[in-house]
Amino acid sequence: MAICGCSPDQYSVEREYWKIKKQSESILRNPAATPPNELERAVTQLQSFAQKNSKNVLAVDAEFAVARLYAAKDEFEKARKQLKGLMAKYNKSDVISSEALFLIGNTYQIQGKWESALQEYKKIIADYPLTTRGLETPIYIAQYYKVKFQPDKMVEALGEAIGHYRALAEKYPGSPLAFKAYTMISSCYSATKDWENTVSALNIITEQFKGKVSLEAVFLDMIAIYKKELKDNAKAQETLDRLIKEYPNSKFISSAKALLKK
Amino acid sequence: MAKKKSISIINTYLATFQSLKTQPKLVIPFACFAFVELIFLLLIYVAPRQPFNIVLAPPIRAFWGERFLHYPVNFLLLPKLASHSRNFLSCIIGSLLTGFAVAMVADTYNSKTVHLFSALKNAFRKYLSLFTVVLIINLLFLGLVKVMEMGLIRYFTSGHATLLFLKPVIWLGPILIALNLLLVVLVQGVFVYAIPLLMIENLKLFKAIGRSALLFVKLFLPTLALVGLPVLIYIPIIILQFNAPFLIDRLFPESVLYVCIAAVVINSLVIDLLVTLSTTILFLQNKK
Numbered sequence: 001m002a003i004c005g006c007s008p009d010q011y012s013v014e015r016e017y018w019k020i021k022k023q024s025e026s027i028l029r030n031p032a033a034t035p036p037n038e039l040e041r042a043v044t045q046l047q048s049f050a051q052k053n054s055k056n057v058l059a060v061d062a063e064f065a066v067a068r069l070y071a072a073k074d075e076f077e078k079a080r081k082q083l084k085g086l087m088a089k090y091n092k093s094d095v096i097s098s099e100a101l102f103l104i105g106n107t108y109q110i111q112g113k114w115e116s117a118l119q120e121y122k123k124i125i126a127d128y129p130l131t132t133r134g135l136e137t138p139i140y141i142a143q144y145y146k147v148k149f150q151p152d153k154m155v156e157a158l159g160e161a162i163g164h165y166r167a168l169a170e171k172y173p174g175s176p177l178a179f180k181a182y183t184m185i186s187s188c189y190s191a192t193k194d195w196e197n198t199v200s201a202l203n204i205i206t207e208q209f210k211g212k213v214s215l216e217a218v219f220l221d222m223i224a225i226y227k228k229e230l231k232d233n234a235k236a237q238e239t240l241d242r243l244i245k246e247y248p249n250s251k252f253i254s255s256a257k258a259l260l261k262k
Numbered sequence: 263m264a265k266k267k268s269i270s271i272i273n274t275y276l277a278t279f280q281s282l283k284t285q286p287k288l289v290i291p292f293a294c295f296a297f298v299e300l301i302f303l304l305l306i307y308v309a310p311r312q313p314f315n316i317v318l319a320p321p322i323r324a325f326w327g328e329r330f331l332h333y334p335v336n337f338l339l340l341p342k343l344a345s346h347s348r349n350f351l352s353c354i355i356g357s358l359l360t361g362f363a364v365a366m367v368a369d370t371y372n373s374k375t376v377h378l379f380s381a382l383k384n385a386f387r388k389y390l391s392l393f394t395v396v397l398i399i400n401l402l403f404l405g406l407v408k409v410m411e412m413g414l415i416r417y418f419t420s421g422h423a424t425l426l427f428l429k430p431v432i433w434l435g436p437i438l439i440a441l442n443l444l445l446v447v448l449v450q451g452v453f454v455y456a457i458p459l460l461m462i463e464n465l466k467l468f469k470a471i472g473r474s475a476l477l478f479v480k481l482f483l484p485t486l487a488l489v490g491l492p493v494l495i496y497i498p499i500i501i502l503q504f505n506a507p508f509l510i511d512r513l514f515p516e517s518v519l520y521v522c523i524a525a526v527v528i529n530s531l532v533i534d535l536l537v538t539l540s541t542t543i544l545f546l547q548n549k550k
Contacts, residue, residue: 012311
């Protein structure tokens with residue numbers, strides 16, 4: 001134990017960060033009840049941690065935490081300033097920049113400024129299309145319209161999302177990104193209950209990625225859609241036969257058979 | 263008959279505590295085991311830290327993943343690793359120390375002078391048999407637990423929503439824990455007299471195991487009581503370890519370590535001690 005304490009290792013940095021973050025989480029749980037000095041104390045702790053461990057990956061997380069704290073206390077300008085500072089500091093990292101942009105969009109969204117938020121979200125899609133945020137943001141926009149009971153705009157957003165994902169899949173055929181893109185396309189179609197196209201997108205996955213990744217879950221999804229939504233037992237059985245042929249030891253076979261029996 | 267059996271359990275416990283009072287040296291094997299177990303627990307705890315992670319991190323990374331080498335997620339794995347290390351240590355060292363303890367109990371019960379060195383030497387001579395008995399107990403218990411768990415998982419993943427009107431979260435949670443405890447008591451009960459038979463009656467290994475099973479049947483209720491009652495003390499520890507995420511979130515992560523330390527103390531210095539001593543004394547009482 002004494003040997004461990006001699007010099008700070010990654011574990012001790014993580015421990016220190018966890019304690020600081022725990023304190024800031026109490027602010028996030030109940031921001032209205034938190035006095036201003038409590039916020040400043042938490043921000044100071046996070047910033048000094050980030051400064052002390054600037055080369056550590058947790059420093060980035062600490063800086064994001066500062067922005068989230070400001071946003072939780074409705075200090076949106078400070079939050080956006082913090083996030084823009086992050087983007088400038090880590091401009092070489094698409095992941096960090098896309099995440100920061102997304103949070104900037106969130107701050108506008110919380111303020112009720114949807115158009116400004118949408119601008120930020122579209123920047124992510126255009127500038128950082130290959131990041132996780134870049135892939136998820138088109139669906140996030142559609143979900144916003146769904147929550148706001150704006151079905152026309154939701155359908156329009158999903159249509160744009162499908163076009164965007166298709167372009168990505170065609171630009172990077174056969175890649176993990178294309179796999180993810182086709183999966184997102186099927187999610188978009190299922191959100192509009194366009195089951196024919198959903199199954200069509202899943203079928204493309206089974207054709208293009210055969211032998212590259214495990215497709216058992218994809219087959220199961222197709223069987224469920226044929227059975228429950230399209231009421232096409234013949235196609236469902238055909239897909240089950242494909243699953244059994246290609247993955248004879250699959251643990252999904254019993255679930256699929258149970259599904260067909262219902 | 264029932265009154266005779268309950269008196270014999272009480273008498274056995276009285277004789278156990280009397281033996282401990284007259285010969286406090288009986289605690290030595292269990293204290294040694296607890297000490298070694300604590301060392302291993304400490305090593306597991308410091309596994310993510312430099313310089314220990316050079317040797318200890320790769321197996322954790324290989325079997326459980328990188329996330330368990332980071333704070334505070336490492337505490338989620340701590341009880342499981344502590345349990346595995348206990349199983350390992352019980353075979354390697356625990357078997358020898360149990361034999362050592364049984365030899366000392368026999369001397370105490372027969373009012374002979376307890377010679378630590380000769381009792382340990384006696385246990386060393388039988389080490390291979392002692393090791394095999396404990397290995398069989400551990401493998402049998404782990405095998406049965408795995409079969410039970412896999413059976414339940416298979417049942418629920420094949421489309422069944424409930425079993426006896428109970429949901430999977432109940433079956434794979436508290437019911438599985440209760441079934442595990444029952445298995446501990448039954449498996450241990452079957453083999454509990456094997457070591458006294460090896461050490462005191464100098465039987466060969468498989469004859470000792472066979473006779474132990476017969477004795478378990480003959481002394482079914484007393485054995486169940488002597489093995490099962492101390493195990494009940496462990497239930498709060500099981501509940502706490504099962505709720506490690508809650509402890510990490512609501513208290514502090516190191517509380518899981520303290521629970522594991524308490525588990526070592528309770529297991530080795532209370533449960534193992536009571537079970538070994540009381541069943542050996544019951545064996546000797548029955549022999550008379």
